[in-house]
Amino acid sequence: MTPDDTVLPTLVDLPVDEAERRATDAGWRVRMLGPGAMATMDYRTDRANLEHDESGTVVRAYQG
Numbered sequence: 073m074t075p076d077d078t079v080l081p082t083l084v085d086l087p088v089d090e091a092e093r094r095a096t097d098a099g100w101r102v103r104m105l106g107p108g109a110m111a112t113m114d115y116r117t118d119r120a121n122l123e124h125d126e127s128g129t130v131v132r133a134y135q136g
Contacts, residue, residue, distance in 0.1 A: 075099035075118055075135075083122060083133040091130045095120045 076098040083091040088104060095102050100120035105111055107126055115136045123132040 073099045075120070077135060080120060080133045080135065083120075083130050086130050088122065088124050088128045088130060091122055091133070095122065095133075 079094060079098040079100075083094060086094070092102050092104065099118070101116065101118050103111065103119055103121050105121060105123045107124075109123075111121070117135065119136060121132075121134050121136055122130050124130050
């Protein structure tokens with residue numbers, strides 16, 4: 073199944089649990105990145121990276 077890339081922009085400003093559920097339902101493997109988190113630079117076409125702030129709100133969602 074190819075992930076639905078139209079869902080990524082809709083995840084910004086959502087609580088992390090809701091954003092993760094929606095991304096997973098759309099076929100994405102999800103990687104959560106908290107404030108100041110370090111991540112590997114490997115690129116996965118089926119992965120959604122969800123960056124969130126201290127309050128648990130998604131501030132950025134992107135493929136990779």
